[in-house]
Amino acid sequence: MAEVKKMSVRLNFFENEGFDFQLMRSMGLHYYGGASIGECLSTAKMIKDGDVISWVDEWNATARMIEEEADVFSGRDEIISARDSYLRASMYYRAAEYFGFFSEPSRRKNWKKSRECFQKAAKFFETMCELIEIQFEDMKLPGYFIKPEDDLKKRPTLLIMSGFDGTAEELYFYLGAGAVDRGYNVLLFEGPGQVGSIHMYPEKPFRPDYEVPVKAVVDYALLRDDVDEERLALVGFSIGGYFAARTAIYEKRIKACVVDSPVIDISRYYEGFGNLEELAKIKEEDYNELFSENPFIRWAVETFTRRYGTKTVAEALEKVKEFDISGDLDKITCPTLALVGEGEGDEAIFQAQRFYEGVSGSKALRMFTEKEGAESHCQITNLSLMNAAVMMWLDGVFSK
Numbered sequence: 149m150a151e152v153k154k155m156s157v158r159l160n161f162f163e164n165e166g167f168d169f170q171l172m173r174s175m176g177l178h179y180y181g182g183a184s185i186g187e188c189l190s191t192a193k194m195i196k197d198g199d200v201i202s203w204v205d206e207w208n209a210t211a212r213m214i215e216e217e218a219d220v221f222s223g224r225d226e227i228i229s230a231r232d233s234y235l236r237a238s239m240y241y242r243a244a245e246y247f248g249f250f251s252e253p254s255r256r257k258n259w260k261k262s263r264e265c266f267q268k269a270a271k272f273f274e275t276m277c278e279l280i281e282i283q284f285e286d287m288k289l290p291g292y293f294i295k296p297e298d299d300l301k302k303r304p305t306l307l308i309m310s311g312f313d314g315t316a317e318e319l320y321f322y323l324g325a326g327a328v329d330r331g332y333n334v335l336l337f338e339g340p341g342q343v344g345s346i347h348m349y350p351e352k353p354f355r356p357d358y359e360v361p362v363k364a365v366v367d368y369a370l371l372r373d374d375v376d377e378e379r380l381a382l383v384g385f386s387i388g389g390y391f392a393a394r395t396a397i398y399e400k401r402i403k404a405c406v407v408d409s410p411v412i413d414i415s416r417y418y419e420g421f422g423n424l425e426e427l428a429k430i431k432e433e434d435y436n437e438l439f440s441e442n443p444f445i446r447w448a449v450e451t452f453t454r455r456y457g458t459k460t461v462a463e464a465l466e467k468v469k470e471f472d473i474s475g476d477l478d479k480i481t482c483p484t485l486a487l488v489g490e491g492e493g494d495e496a497i498f499q500a501q502r503f504y505e506g507v508s509g510s511k512a513l514r515m516f517t518e519k520e521g522a523e524s525h526c527q528i529t530n531l532s533l534m535n536a537a538v539m540m541w542l543d544g545v546f547s548k
Contacts, residue, residue: 152420311386
């Protein structure tokens, strides 16, 4: 069976591979101020390996400590220090949210605190950051519109979404800040099933026709006077690679599409994570007893089923068979950039190559390497290089 991984280079701080990657994920945000490596390591030192409750508690404690520091800085009009501390606190609360239980209020509280701290920091940005809500059906998609100056100049604009477990706030550190630095507008948003949306609308899970909610985002962007409709790009990270690619098939107002990494068949992609098949064998009537014995399994089952709106992992895996665009890739006609890390496993690389071979129009494929320090999922270990690659490609597309 082809494998899907998060990275090939391990920190080996934890034996639990998921913990090890999530620590790396938090540390990787330091490039644009989303973390301090020292704070991350001191927090990790306190966490019991593989214990999701310990993970949540320790990241929450660090987040609260940094938020309190930020409040002091803010009260003394130390604006830069307050901004920087609120940004780090936001991402530490996000880390705490990650391994929380949906069936307990603490997971939602950590998400709300992450969002709150980011918005406190945004008040001190030198750039203009606007909190937005985009009406879609009977829900409001959360997001931010950020631009270099508070004016009405039409600029190239990136619509950026995450995937299974990222937030709009986290996207700022992935690509948002880097794009604004280079003179672009960015619209960071979350659709149905994604973190912010699933906390606000638990009855609205992931859907295979993701072009439908993204259409509402495009509609919103093109109503703004500061968006250049001829230079509108869509970017999707992780499973967002499927959402963005699916949207590009149908939404021709998108003038360029970046997928990191391209996921064209989510069911096959998930097969690369062998643990999901084991979880699918567990019967619903056995959940309560197993959950009390193994909190990690409880977290995995709750998280996966909530995203897809099912009661069991087996039902979710059946549902994801609808998430397949492998036969429609030739309908993607806008310029496309596919990104993948060589440490993401054979299946991720295979789907990236299939995407590149299948799409129409101008295209590029970039595989990041271990030697570059960027082989990890979404290049979390080298966001600087990923930003440079994406923005250089977009500059080339939009200058033609």
